[in-house]
Amino acid sequence: MVLQNEQQHTLGMPVPPFTAHAISVSLPTWEDNVGYEEGEKRVVDVMVSGYPRFFIHLSIQKLARICEQKFGALGERSLLCPTRRIAEQCREFMIDRSAKAGSPIPVRLVQFTICPEDDETSTPCRELHIVLFPGDQFPLAKQFWQHTGLCISSRLAERCLSMLHEEVGSPKAPVLAPGRPPVKPGNRHYSAKSIGKSPPTSPTLAHTPFGRRLAEQAPELLSKDHDTYVEERYGRNMPPESAAAAKRAMRRRIAGVLVRDAPSDWSTAGGHEAELGPSTRGVEGVTEGDVFLFATGMSAIWKAHQLALATRPAGKSVCFGFPYTDTLKILEKWGPGCHFFGHGLDKDIDDLEKLLEKESQLSTDPPILSLFTEFPSNPLLRAADLPRLRKLADKYNFLIVVDETIGNFVNVEVLPYADIVVSSLSKVFSGDANVMGGSLVLNPQGRYYPALKAHMAAHYEDSYFDEDAIYMERNSRDFRRRIHTIDANTLAVCTFLRSRSLADPHPPAHAAVRDVYYPKWETAHNYDRCRVRGPDGTPVGGYGGLFSLTFTSAAASRAFFDTLPCMKGPSLGTNFTLACPYTILAHYAELDWAAEWGVSSDLVRVSVGLEERETLLKGIENALLAAEAVVEAESSATA
Structure with a gap:
């Protein structure tokens, strides 16, 4: 009982503790988790952090309020996007979904370029693309944020705030503008949270050891020299101007082409002098050019679906196995829809084969667009029979997309059976839970590789914020x-x-x-x-x-x-x-x-x-x- 009381003091705090860009939040008891979902004041009023696609970081909230005050009409709210294309995709989603629900809503876009003062010439200007809409439509906009993971990161928001000379990490709770009605949707993941506190802005690598009380390490974590010590002793980040090299190093790691890739090799992993060899991913010819980085793992999944829609004949997709929730939402809300085989067992492949045969008799087009599966699945840890699915894909001409996040390519070799492999780098590739990221890998031996690669070459947009990439590169070295x-x-x-x-x-x-x-x-x-x-x-x-x-x-x-x-x-x-x-x-x-x-x-x-x-x-x-x-x-x- 003592331990439970100790845990209760962490409710709403960042996980890891004292981490400005933590990607989790402490919900230490079963009752707290239910309270979060039901929107209990006891829980939501103390939350200062959350998973970034569900909980909008305080710095992003603050920057959004500034943009709404500067560009918004009375009662309008906003989502902030890093590029114009993403803002346009958000607008298209909101208009399409609202039209299907009754009538399209007005959505407008504003570009806001933020530049440093003259004495800060080493810092580049930053573009924000602001999506403005009626305030009561925020839950719909939040669906786009959650499902696609495409909106701005907390580090980009803090960079913009610093150039606007706004204090980062203000402890004040967000204030709703006049005319903004309260919103209480059925699913708390789609709602705006009321926040009362802010974590400190300097990230740390500190974690609470298993079974060790947070209070026991608080003096150590809060030491004024702690952050500096951690970064100098353990961090060894690449400098900000080396973001391109950091991204190149990560793409090489994911492609499996680095001959030497240990923590001691971090300074050369992204350089031209790095020794490269054949890929260890089980497919001949994989290079860093087949790896594409995204702001989140869900962004990579969303892009994989968009890639299929753009390069193959229209058709429903298949979700094979019970997936992480937003994967299914993406397949349902973009494109013609989805067939769901939620158990993901071998007998479900029998049913899938019957569906494919039936649909193929109705049209000369492929019976489905693509099949998405996790290897293994979340949360039931089931693995599909990938060789059998590959044979069906070759016979019926559809794409296979495998999410390897949980298995990861150190443990499993799934690329030989897939056209596209996606992963959330936010998970074990990073490990430190202080930065988001995602990857998409094309199989160069796949039947549709030329079309997929050509489309990515023409349309891929690198919206992964440089500072996030630098942290992710550092975290992934070991x-x-x-x-x-x-x-x-x-x-x-x-x-x-x-x-x-x-x-x-x-x-x-x-x-x-x-x-x-x-x-x-x-x-x-x-x-x-x-x-x-x-x-x-x-x-x-x-x-x-x-x-x-x-x-x-x-x-x-x-x-x-x-x-x-x-x-x-x-x-x-x-x-x-x-x-x-x-x-x-x-x-x-x-x-x-x-x-x-x-x-x-x-x-x-x-x-x-x-x-x-x-x-x-x-x-x-x-x-x-x-x-x-x-x-x-x-x-x-x-x-």
Whole structure:
């Protein structure tokens, strides 16, 4: 109980703590997560951070208010975009969706160029493209922000504020302009949050160790020299003018062409002197030119869908397996629509094949546009039979897009079966949870590669903010080493939990865990087929750092989650262990629908970090004991 009280003091704080551009937020108890979704004042009034596509960073909010005051009419609100094309895409989305709902709304665009004063000639001007619309339409605009991840980053907002000589990280809460009615949509992800505090502006690499109270490290974190020390000792960022080299280094890492890519090689990874070799991605001919960077992982997914729409005959897409929520929304809201095979099991491929055969008899065009799948899926960690899907794609002429975020290319080799591979770099590639990013990789051996590459060459727009790229490059230098450690930690934790679950041949009398979802046991034959192998053909790729649990009672699930001595909040792939009641956060407005696809409302998702393994196991065991005690008490009460 002491630990729960300690966690409660972190409610609404950034995760990682004291990080200006943190991409998660502390929601330490089950009740806090429900309160967030229901918009409880107790929760939303203390939130100073959140996942960037769901929660608009305070600096972005402040810059938006300045733009609304400068360019907006009474009652108008805004979204801020880094390029004109993205602003136009936002306007098109809002007009299209509002027209389908009844009548199109007025949306206008304004370009705002912000330049430094004369004595700051080394700092370039920045362009903002402002999308203005009636204030009551903000939830619709927020859908574009959430689904596409294309709007401006918090670092770009702070750069603009500094050139406008506005204080960054103001502690004042946002003030609604006159005429702005309050909005309370059904899903809190689409709403504006009321904010009361601001995190400090200097990013740190500090994380709370597993089971260690935040109060114990606060003096260290708040030391005035701490940020400087961290950056000088551990950061070694490239200078701002080296952003192009930072992006080149990341594209080479993702392409797998760097012959030497260790933290000690950081200064040459993006330079012309870097030694390049054949790709390690399992496909001949992959180069950095086949890798494209985006502001977020969802931007890469959205672009992959746009790329398919632009280069192939019109048709519905297929979403194979239960995906992260916004992937399905993208396929449903842009283009002709989507066929959903939510279980993602081998028998669903039988049904897919029947659909393809039926549709192919009705038209000479391909029966579908593309198939999107995660490898493995989030949160059920299922892996599709990619070789079989590839055969169907070749037979029926559709694209395959694989999201490898959770498996990651250190562990699995999916590019040979895909036309496009996408990933959220915000996750384990970064690890530090202080910057967003995404990637899209084209398969140069794919049938449609010439058309895809030509379209990207003509239309790709690099809107990834330079400072974000510099942080991402720094964070990713040791991603391979981190992944191997995280894989080993997670396997140990999952093996322990499964031994105490109903899946074990001899479960404990008061078992609290019903199922452990982890690729080692979920559709293992499909996952193992794609594991990275060593020179002798032996699998060397691990099973990843993410797993999910379901429980024998709802009360046991809550007890386990509330007792876990780790960070609690959205996101995954962090260097520190991070947990959330996933279905509550992602599908609170559609719990019954999620349950139809096997995603239980009591599901707890855990992303394992780099902590010392024995400490991890002890913390997990304590949480499990709390859950088992609840089950025993429930059993006694009904006896």
